[in-house]
Amino acid sequence: MKISMDNDCHKSLTSLVKRLFETYRTSHNKTRFQPFSSDSFFMETEQYNWKTGNQNETWYANEKFSSKYLQEEFSMIVTTAGRTNQLLIEEAYKISKDLQSIYIDRKKRTVCELIKELNQDILVVGKNRMELHLQNSEHPLFFHPNSASFRYKRLIKGESDPFLNACKLMKGDTLVDCTLGLGSDAIIASFIAGKDGQVIGVEGNSLLAYIVKKGLCTWKTEDDHFNYAMKRIKVVTNNHLSVLKGMGTNTADIVYFDPMFEKGILTSNGIAPLRNLAVFDELTEEAITEALRVARKRIVLKDHWQSKKFSKFGFDVLKRKTAKFHFGVIELSKQGKSNKMEV
Numbered sequence: 001m002k003i004s005m006d007n008d009c010h011k012s013l014t015s016l017v018k019r020l021f022e023t024y025r026t027s028h029n030k031t032r033f034q035p036f037s038s039d040s041f042f043m044e045t046e047q048y049n050w051k052t053g054n055q056n057e058t059w060y061a062n063e064k065f066s067s068k069y070l071q072e073e074f075s076m077i078v079t080t081a082g083r084t085n086q087l088l089i090e091e092a093y094k095i096s097k098d099l100q101s102i103y104i105d106r107k108k109r110t111v112c113e114l115i116k117e118l119n120q121d122i123l124v125v126g127k128n129r130m131e132l133h134l135q136n137s138e139h140p141l142f143f144h145p146n147s148a149s150f151r152y153k154r155l156i157k158g159e160s161d162p163f164l165n166a167c168k169l170m171k172g173d174t175l176v177d178c179t180l181g182l183g184s185d186a187i188i189a190s191f192i193a194g195k196d197g198q199v200i201g202v203e204g205n206s207l208l209a210y211i212v213k214k215g216l217c218t219w220k221t222e223d224d225h226f227n228y229a230m231k232r233i234k235v236v237t238n239n240h241l242s243v244l245k246g247m248g249t250n251t252a253d254i255v256y257f258d259p260m261f262e263k264g265i266l267t268s269n270g271i272a273p274l275r276n277l278a279v280f281d282e283l284t285e286e287a288i289t290e291a292l293r294v295a296r297k298r299i300v301l302k303d304h305w306q307s308k309k310f311s312k313f314g315f316d317v318l319k320r321k322t323a324k325f326h327f328g329v330i331e332l333s334k335q336g337k338s339n340k341m342e343v
């Protein structure tokens with residue numbers, strides 16, 4: 001079936017746009033949706049072969065016209081950075097599919113213009129990183145191993161790291177990081193655990209998990225040890241309770257929790273964009289019980305220095321004089337659990 005935009009343009013614009021997205025939605029796998037080239041745009045399915053010339057103007061009009069439709073169907077739009085090329089467009093398109101979102105050509109619009117026009121969060125795919133621009137956030141969220149590389153350099157110089165001190169992590173250990181966030185703790189743990197160990201990073205927000213997983217695999221520093229530490233982390237997108245429940249007894253050495261501090265207690269620029277996306281679930285008794293079952297050596301909790309969770313769940317607090325957060329540890333040997341598999 002062929003529809004000519006010249007003949008039917010205004011009258012059929014609504015149905016065309018609806019059909020375009022409905023077809024895209026309902027026959028996702030069978031649909032070839034190719035917004036790549038600058039002068040043509042076409043889509044093929046088993047039912048339709050829809051094609052127009054002169055697409056730049058038309059698609060832009062459609063896009064505006066259908067922004068209400070886009071809002072109902074998708075929670076986010078994927079586009080490229082301003083300076084783009086075919087490879088980047090293809091990458092952004094692939095990411096939009098991974099996230100069951102939709103790709104839209106940037107067309108020299110600023111991110112603010114796109115957000116205003118489409119009323120959507122925008123994921124911008126650039127050459128070196130992805131940036132998530134949320135409608136309700138001033139700053140974009142992106143993966144960057146900034147704080148981990150800073151901590152890594154201090155480790156190399158022989159300085160200590162409070163997180164590692166609390167975890168007493170050793171080469172070859174398995175650590176389950178139940179609150180991956182931007183992955184700073186997980187990277188440091190992965191470096192120490194080494195290639196014979198394993199760090200599993202669990203993140204409850206799927207978009208954040210996707211951005212961090214991509215970042216961990218693709219970010220390159222000049223230090224290969226650091227790059228491998230990032231790459232080795234296994235990212236799992238799920239609620240940590242479900243993940244822990246699915247794990248066998250004594251299958252990890254350390255289980256670590258670093259939940260979000262209650263809103264309003266602490267604000268730092270680095271974590272500000274994360275706060276708009278993060279899961280703010282209360283740490284539950286059930287999760288602690290599961291962690292105690294899964295861990296062989298200890299479970300560790302990082303929380304605000306005034307947190308009542310340490311005493312509630314029986315953690316010994318490693319107090320640090322001027323720090324805004326402390327680490328709490330439950331040593332499993334104290335509870336009569338051996339470091340080896342139970343017999």
Ligand SMILES: C[S@@+](CC[C@H](N)C(=O)[O-])C[C@H]1O[C@@H](n2cnc3c(N)ncnc32)[C@H](O)[C@@H]1O
Nearest residue numbers: 179181182183184185203204239240258278279
């Ligand atoms: C404070 S951040 C962790 C920061 C991290 N330790 C780092 O070094 O970057 C907490 C993260 O845990 C996630 N989270 C909170 N509760 C969770 C849950 N029940 N399951 C999985 N992830 C959770 C949040 O979405 C957030 O990204």
